[in-house]
Amino acid sequence: MILLADDEPAFQRLTGAWLRGLGHQVEVAGDGDAARAAFAAKPADLVLLDLAMPPHHDPEAGLALIPAFTPAPVVVMTGHADHALALKAIEAGAWDFLAKPVDPDLLRVVVARALERARLAREVATLKAQAGGDEDMGLVGTSPAMAALRALIRRVAPTRLPALVLGPSGTGKELVARAIHAASPRATRPLVPIHCGAVPAELLESELFGHLKGSFTGATTDRPGLIETANGGTLFLDEIGEMPAAMQVKLLRFLADGSYQPVGARAPRMADVRIVAATHRDLPAAVAEGSFREDLFYRLKGIVLRTPSLDERASDVPLLSSMFLRRTSEGRASFTPDALDWVAERRWPGNVRELRAAVECAAALAIPGAAGLMVGAADLAFAVGDLPSEPASSVFKTLDEEVAALERRRILEALGRTGHNHTHTARELGLSRVGLLKKMDRMGLR
């Protein structure tokens, strides 16, 4: 189906007739809002978009609309002299452009190419999902707990049910959300993550639902929210337990009937979005103490998936460690035999995230020897701060070298803890963000 978004009735009739004559189904929308609503109700395979439509008649507003149709290819229609605008549209994600008045032969070719590209993208995504379905779905581990988790993901993925991922910090809840999306029929559409605790409460509504121009100071253009961006796909609400009470009500409404209201909009809009939420918090306890709405909890918990702590799947630790080492060193480093025993014996309260940071940090600190880059137990112990002395594989010649190694270690550890968030890392280390970035540049860590 092709969505033809243009406000001129004569153009709608003529172009619509050409396209139908070529055997396509056509849906017509006369302004930006109608185009979005039509796409939300039934995502088209291709969008033909006039950039200057009501109510703004402003090409910039037209450009801002383009991402709303992801992943359908968008062909923009511009005036003959509007080459610069057409190029801007391509930069904004449009697939191609047609100059008005549209030449029917060119229209036929451009439409056929765009539809073919959409078909190929769908095919690639389906093949990827099928191939991934037989493998580890991005979740490394052969323990029974991981096998059970993967089996549940495969059963849940094809449904529309909301999923709630619970488990301690650093156990792969976000990976589970990604795996559900990738194995679902929505895989060709976007997966949009948002960390509910990281966005200030007063901005969260506009971030999720979008806003209209002029709805508050600083709202200089219409801006789609993450729900609109995720249309047809999946919205991952990370740390749902941090969601402010006022937003919990609005989210509940969206979960109940798929409707939401952008800030400043008069009428509600609809979107078809699957929700996957996650938290390391005890949500039933939050419900019991009144900080999380009970009705929202029951809506979210369509299916509950639990990510096991590393303690519950200790047999996976060596496999995960080897995988992280291979990835971080691009296959150039290996563990000495004592290293794998060491990782298997140690407790990992920060779970996979801590293990990953330790391996990456040890690999970065290890010094190549005659046998290549070998990472030993002492390097790992040094990396996690279990050993106050220097790594076994290195001998510092000068105070500067020792200070540099310490600096590097502290930065890598902090990056690991904050999930590579530069602002949080800088704050933790008492540096300015720019100062941290400069140091990382100097150390080749970016």
Ligand SMILES: Nc1ncnc2c1ncn2[C@@H]1O[C@H](COP(=O)(O)OP(=O)(O)OP(=O)(O)O)[C@@H](O)[C@H]1O
């Ligand atoms: N089974 C796994 N296989 C490979 N990598 C994993 C696995 N589980 C976790 N990881 C890695 O561990 C890190 C933490 O994972 P993730 O962010 O998904 O955890 P989380 O449970 O969402 O944490 P938090 O509750 O702190 O948000 C990531 O780097 C992720 O790639």
